[in-house]
Amino acid sequence: MPHMSDGARSPDLADRVGTGDLHALRGRLIGGLVLPGDPEWDDARRAWNLAVDQRPVAIALVESVEDVVKVVEFAGEHGLRIAPQGTGHGASALAALDGTILVKTSRLRGVEIDAGAARARIQAGALWEDVVVPAAEQGFVVLHGSSPDVGVVGYTLGGGMGWLARSRGLAANSVTAVELVTSEGKFVRLDSENEPDLFWAVRGGGGSFGVVTAIELELYPTPELYAGAMFWPLERAGEVLRSWREWTETVPHEVTSVGRILHFPPLPDVPEPMRGQSFVIVEAVFVGSEADGNALVAQLRELDPAMDTFAAVAPTALQHLHMDPPHPVPGVGDGLFLERLPDEAIGAFVQNAVPPLISLEIRQLGGAMASSAQHHGAVGTLDAGYVMFAVGMAPNPEIAAAVHEAVDRVKAGLAPWESARTYFNFAERPVGGSRLYPLKTYTFQRLRKIRATHDPAEMFVSNHPIPPAIVIDTARIASAPLFADLPAAELEALAGAMGEAEVDPGTEVVTVDESGSTVYLIEAGEAEVIGAGGPLSVAVGPGDTFGEIGLLLTAGKRTATVVARTPMKLLALSEPDFERILGQIPEFERSLRSLGLERSSR
Numbered sequence: 001m002p003h004m005s006d007g008a009r010s011p012d013l014a015d016r017v018g019t020g021d022l023h024a025l026r027g028r029l030i031g032g033l034v035l036p037g038d039p040e041w042d043d044a045r046r047a048w049n050l051a052v053d054q055r056p057v058a059i060a061l062v063e064s065v066e067d068v069v070k071v072v073e074f075a076g077e078h079g080l081r082i083a084p085q086g087t088g089h090g091a092s093a094l095a096a097l098d099g100t101i102l103v104k105t106s107r108l109r110g111v112e113i114d115a116g117a118a119r120a121r122i123q124a125g126a127l128w129e130d131v132v133v134p135a136a137e138q139g140f141v142v143l144h145g146s147s148p149d150v151g152v153v154g155y156t157l158g159g160g161m162g163w164l165a166r167s168r169g170l171a172a173n174s175v176t177a178v179e180l181v182t183s184e185g186k187f188v189r190l191d192s193e194n195e196p197d198l199f200w201a202v203r204g205g206g207g208s209f210g211v212v213t214a215i216e217l218e219l220y221p222t223p224e225l226y227a228g229a230m231f232w233p234l235e236r237a238g239e240v241l242r243s244w245r246e247w248t249e250t251v252p253h254e255v256t257s258v259g260r261i262l263h264f265p266p267l268p269d270v271p272e273p274m275r276g277q278s279f280v281i282v283e284a285v286f287v288g289s290e291a292d293g294n295a296l297v298a299q300l301r302e303l304d305p306a307m308d309t310f311a312a313v314a315p316t317a318l319q320h321l322h323m324d325p326p327h328p329v330p331g332v333g334d335g336l337f338l339e340r341l342p343d344e345a346i347g348a349f350v351q352n353a354v355p356p357l358i359s360l361e362i363r364q365l366g367g368a369m370a371s372s373a374q375h376h377g378a379v380g381t382l383d384a385g386y387v388m389f390a391v392g393m394a395p396n397p398e399i400a401a402a403v404h405e406a407v408d409r410v411k412a413g414l415a416p417w418e419s420a421r422t423y424f425n426f427a428e429r430p431v432g433g434s435r436l437y438p439l440k441t442y443t444f445q446r447l448r449k450i451r452a453t454h455d456p457a458e459m460f461v462s463n464h465p466i467p468p469a470i471v472i473d474t475a476r477i478a479s480a481p482l483f484a485d486l487p488a489a490e491l492e493a494l495a496g497a498m499g500e501a502e503v504d505p506g507t508e509v510v511t512v513d514e515s516g517s518t519v520y521l522i523e524a525g526e527a528e529v530i531g532a533g534g535p536l537s538v539a540v541g542p543g544d545t546f547g548e549i550g551l552l553l554t555a556g557k558r559t560a561t562v563v564a565r566t567p568m569k570l571l572a573l574s575e576p577d578f579e580r581i582l583g584q585i586p587e588f589e590r591s592l593r594s595l596g597l598e599r600s601s602r
């Protein structure tokens, strides 16, 4: 087991919750509560991703909704946080779990198929294989991903992109209801009629809003399926991936495909012809007949693959097409969206697709993932052309560091074609929430407001958390000494702007320039460029976290709010970012000059 320890409790926690309290909670649960020192402690705190070292206060192995309610109430009473977890496939992007009870749903694996209504009700701990098989037996397919043992709930709350994604869309947009326990310990059923805001938020907003106890998904009648993979020697990677890319530009939405490079590890559970070998591979699923499928892949067959498994298949076969590891592994990976995939991007991808990375894949997006609909959740649509994910094994911290660097090299090589947005489920490192959504300002701010309503104290710990919106009023701003002397009109403008940008009242009024523009530099949380008429841009910098905000007021009226999306000073913005801001807010440069600051290129 890599880098795990006994997870001793921190002293501040001992003040908040005594061992006696935790033992009392244990006695109240139908399921189990595992505490540090218990013999099963290390097993219980292990995530599917074995490279992640989880050290919560306690692990609740919940077996009922009542268990979840009791654990949430206990956390509320003792100032603890709750991290819901199904499998731990997504554990690498979780924050530290100190002061947190890890709520494992793995004992809640019930699945009910309602063939008449074409719906499945799936308990929170179910894996995709728990659903795919009974659904297929009743003549249905579900929108699962590449791996049979990924959790249905975690996958779906983050979007959920599977083999039918171009024909049927993201799994999150096929959710018909969610059962959830809120931070107040209230059990609610969310659907389009009941708590529609929260229902919208969880479908793409991740685990920030409550503990999901069950999810209801639409089932689709099983279509004819033609699927498989073609393998070529690694030396042909550039040529094959370029041909695959050209092919993707011609195929209908019924085809979902992946171009990848795979360095099979020399492990005994890898089948003999592949063990220790490297290949360039095209995997695809076509929703249609064998004859039509054969015609569609003919162009790829002309490339004379060394192995070709394409055939008419049963829906259960799709779970194994991607050859994901069948058991927990220690992994380090990350992904990005690509606007386009020109030959140069393929060149950069191939050049960096080397060990210690094991699998590097590019999936084609578009089709149903790109078409919006009124009923969609917060994930909305994915508008990039492709998505890339690279991963390697990380059995110890030294190798993990090398894999991180290798992933960084792949990402840097593809940076010229990267989208501003990134995919929730393929972001295995923490990402600023606003990068995960379409119409970022609107979606992200709406998610923040919903979080503020339902979990203002941030009880829930999730990967890619949504920070609650901050309510700002003039009284609150006026109470900050630096703003105390502002005229009422300016206070109001400031409150309005800060509310829109959702930042804390700041610390410093910098200057009022000769033209009446006031520039405030404010220690801030997160925001974007917001003009008087609404959002001006989705991003002004390349980073993930936010640093400072400049609020421009002209004659007491806000003209714009500018935020650097990196921890750097606005005044040290890179040239392209500076130009971008300037394009949106012409007064920006003048305001800086009025501060006695010169623009300098880097």
Ligand SMILES: Cc1cc2nc3c(=O)[nH]c(=O)nc-3n(C[C@H](O)[C@H](O)[C@H](O)COP(=O)(O)OP(=O)(O)OC[C@H]3O[C@@H](n4cnc5c(N)ncnc54)[C@H](O)[C@@H]3O)c2cc1C
Residues within 6 Å of the ligand: 084, 085, 086, 087, 088, 089, 090, 091, 094, 105, 124, 144, 145, 146, 147, 149, 150, 151, 152, 153, 154, 155, 156, 157, 158, 159, 160, 161, 162, 206, 207, 208, 210, 211, 212, 213, 324, 325, 425, 426, 461, 462, 463
């Ligand atoms: C091998 C592998 C293959 C993958 N293939 C795909 C793929 O094809 N398509 C795709 O889109 N993604 C894929 N993913 C990414 C995967 O969807 C995410 O890692 C997802 O978060 C996993 O969900 P989980 O429940 O298994 O993991 P967990 O780590 O248990 O959960 C991830 C997060 O989901 C939230 N969550 C889980 N359960 C609950 C709950 N009951 N209540 C509230 N919040 C909850 C929590 O915030 C949690 O931190 C893959 C990942 C791996 C490792």
